[in-house]
Amino acid sequence: MSSNLTRNVKGTINNLSHIRWALVLYDLIVFAVVAVLLLGFYGGIENLSIEGMLIQSLLCVACVEVMRFVGNIYGQVWRYGGIQCYIRLLCTDAVAFWIYVIIELTFPPVWCITFARKLSIVSLNLLGALSIRMMYRYAYKCGNSDTKQGRILLWLLHTFSGLDRGNDREGQKIKIAIIGAGRVGVSFAEELLNNSGSAYTPRCFIDTNKDKVGREIQGIPVWSEDEATMSRLLEHEVQEIVFAIPNMDADKKKALYEYYKDAGYKVKVYDYPTVYTESGKRHLRDFDTDDLLFRKPLVVASEQTSDYYTDKVILITGGGGSIGSELCRQLAKMHPKKMIILDIYENGAYDIQQELKILYGEQIDLQIEIASITNCRAMEAVFMRYHPQIVINAAAHKHVPLMEHNCIEAIENNVFGTKNVVELCEKYQVEHFIMVSTDKAVNPTNVMGATKRMCEMIVQSAGTHGTVKYSATRFGNVLGSAGSVIPLFKRQIANGGPVTITDKRIIRYFMTIPEAAQLVLQSGSMAKNGELFVLDMGKPIKILDLAENMIRLSGISGIEIIETGLRPGEKLYEELLVKTEELDKTENEMIFIEKDRALPEEDIDEKLKLLKEACGSGDDIKAKEALHQAVPTFRCPEEVNKSISD
Template sequence: MSYRQRLSLLFFIDSFIVLTSIFFSRYLLSADLNVITLPLVVSSITLFLSHHAFSFVYKLYKKAWEHASIGELLFIIKAITFSIITVACIQQITVQDIYFRLLTVTWMLHMLLIGGSRFCWRLLRNTYINKTVIKKRTLIVGAGSAGTMVARQLIKNNESELVPVGFIDDNVKIHHLDILGIPVMGGVGQIESAVKRLNIDNIIIAIPSLSKKDLNHIFQACTKTKAKTQTLPKLEDLVSGKLSVSHFMDVQVEDLLGRDPIDLDIESISGYITDKVVLVTGAGGSIGSEICRQVTNFTPKKLILLGHGENSIYSIEMELKDLSGSTSIEFITEIADIQDVKKMMSIMNKYRPDVVYHAAAHKHVPLMERNPEEAFKNNVIGTMNVAIAASQSNVDTFVMISTDKAVNPTSVMGATKRMAEMIIQDMDKNSDTKFVAVRFGNVLGSRGSVIPRFKQQIVKGGPVSVTHPDMIRYFMTIPEASRLVIQAGALARGGEIFVLDMGEPVKIVDLAKNLIKLSGNTLEDIGIEFTGMRPGEKLFEELLNSDEINEKQVYPKIYIGKTSDLYMEEIKEMISTYTTLDKENLRAQLLNLANNNVIPIPKKLISIV
């Protein structure tokens, strides 16, 4: 119905009620309408005019009555009351008398008929018109202020495809009660039974302040059902007004790590980044580009984006310029290969950076097994080139990105990263530059990680390929990894290997199951196929060697590993001879050197980081 049609209909209904109500009131009081007096006619006309005048003042014809509440009822009361008072004044002026009984009955009829017409409008809309729309039955987890707000929004919003039919809340005091006419079915443990009893299609987790650990607990209960699970936006997005409670979001796999991200020490980070020159190698990669985004928040004087791929460097440059807006940050791009020592020296001498984040590396385990010489050139020789150039240019802080695969490495990639750690730890002993490494586990969503691969397989209809049913990994998000790198620079004293408390390791098969569920499919639809472990892989990763373990945190959720033995003479010897070795001999020597005199870490100590 158009606005004009709606206005005309409401105007006609009100006009009929107003013009006839005063006569009907007379009939109710005296049961006699044979004599229609002039004061009665004047009163009826006055009532007609005054009612529409006050209706205009209080915008009664502009209200969306299908969403009416107490506020709209008050406007009706005011319009009717003031129009009756106007008639009383006219009666006093014209006949020096006020027909109190007549006007009282008229007021009551107006309230009943005009208010009732609006209620019928809403009832008709909700009960009959909207019955043609098939809505999804929705279970709301959380019956607090956010949950009730969601329910109220869904009830009022006739265009929503969701209809709330039940609450879940762990507060036993409200179990089996009704909120907004919706029953509270029980706690999280009753989600599966509630979904079956109420024939639920959708589940909304309506607890914005929920920790990741609690969210994971609730989500795992939801995975036992076939209902689609969504959640509210983050609390900061609700508070800032960026999103409303009606913007439901699919649960992301990053939300299920069971660990809340670390908080940054803003003051200490600003002290070594703000108004400084910062250089990032591998700036176009997953970690490097996110480091650039995070660094931009601290307004460096210059940010140098160094990378080998022109397209990725161009993309991050354009993104950062849009992100920084009108700030005075100067973004500089350098297309260069870290294996080119002269180029590294030239760039460092040209810009004289204060801080270097070294994120450039070859990291794909199976590919590096087949190309050990490339892994050695990039991860070992390239790191040495950048580190020497940084030292000679008097860089203040050098932070290298490492991996948990560098601990007791069984792969070429892990071995070369362990050797890179040795290089920067040795450099720290002979340089004024503070050299540190940051070691973390798998990064969700990074290039080459399992998440994009799993998603591609799910889109194609499956199956999802998992190497081994018992394989576990530590996981973190790209922003988390980048924040750790930046915080490590503020904590650096020189020579440390920083490690994030990554919580409990995650089974890869469980990760695959969660992704299948989050995509709206079932395990039966997609399936999981076990393909066997690939060359260089381990069933589980450690984060520290046994001789590196230091149980004390230097910052919430951040540990420092103790310095272990360094084998620089052997590394230098390998640099001079690696071109004479075939792939198998090179791989064997890399693993032998990286694992020299290293005692496997006891499993009971894995949980400290």
């Protein structure tokens, strides 16, 4: 009994320690002013003596303050007070009023006042209490030393500092301009204003909406793009620019990015992260390399796609690579029955294994197999052990210049490795084989592209005579993958330059790693048999522009860009993947099907025999010649580039 009493007393003392007594004092001052006005100066039918005024005042203030303590009104942090805080204050004062009325009716004092005057006293007191809280919150959110109004608000903030005990870090915060006064931009500004620990403070919005320009949101002015001059931004001490318009037009976004970056501002984005996370929340991040595409990210995956892979046993070859690991991330969200990640490079497979274990724990059945797709015995052991229902073949040598000098290895790994997996799919009655291809297989000018084209022909042919459902998916360069120019540019910039590009005229089609993985998975889910899917990747990007933007993004000046000359097998311009007049449409407007006739099994066997004999000679030149014979569209890069230049 005594222990309970002790705990209750300690709890009461602890609650009292959190009360803002300065705010209690301000409320009492407001009530005193109201009481003097309505009981003293305001006349009425009651003739109250000073003693009567005092009794009514004490009775009313006691009811109001007791209820405010009961309702924990003085335990709230009013600088962050939302509508719920004000509703609570209104409710506690309403209850206090009726208690006041009931007490006076039950124990009528000598000096009574009318119901209307009681209501007036409580209502006017409530209005005063709400006013000082709103003034404080407004002063906290909108006070700054740049304007006369702001200085007054800061003075009010100092005056009412007893309402909350917080630190004024305004002068230490990074001042930003927010591009976009829409829902996303305003919620971001509110988040910063309501977080005393934030390192940022918004100074202005920049927007094109005429209904908003010239007005204020949360006390923050909204400027048009013409009004947001460099001198005005400097006057308001803006240090960074934040994009908060997720669906901004690509050309517009690029123009604004270059404008502010050239002016020396650090540019950031308030949006979802460009890499996979479970949180799914927007946050402030640096303008990333994926944003350099300057287009809206393609969201390809759908609920129908997810259902296709749910509760399936899925084998991903090359699962530790850039594309393969992203395929694993995307598939993990679709709740497969089992996922087997196969790769010859153990570090990549280990990394994705640990990442998925951290995210999903025991919720995902994950197996790692270290093997090469060229090792028939090892691959058969995997198929025998797991009996996969879906096989996604992402294993391949993809580096163009290296494969030019290692033609036999490219053929052995890409062509015959794919052939091994196809044969095992037939032997172990796999439901669906999905091949990851590339735009370099379109009229190839290099060994890597030619081997991938040969793989496409193998897969399409197998679809005409096998029992497995086959499909292949072709997409362009992947931004940020291990073999892309992005990591190279980053290293060169970090070393102070120069940044090297092979030719300033080079143009490429780009997509992000998540986009590529989503395309592979959705096209696989819609496949019937033997299709070669391609993606509408939009406008191509000049590699020179990409390099220049990355240099701007780094904030390092004086880095030179130099040309080194085209590498072996390299084209100036990639082939346009999507020529709508030559392709069949699908239910997704971004995915098309190549109108390509599958070769008979006998023709494929002849081509494979030719390649096998050439590889057996150990001569890379003979192997390349055989590849030219096997892939009729394989042309010399010099021939193609000369025709483009002419």
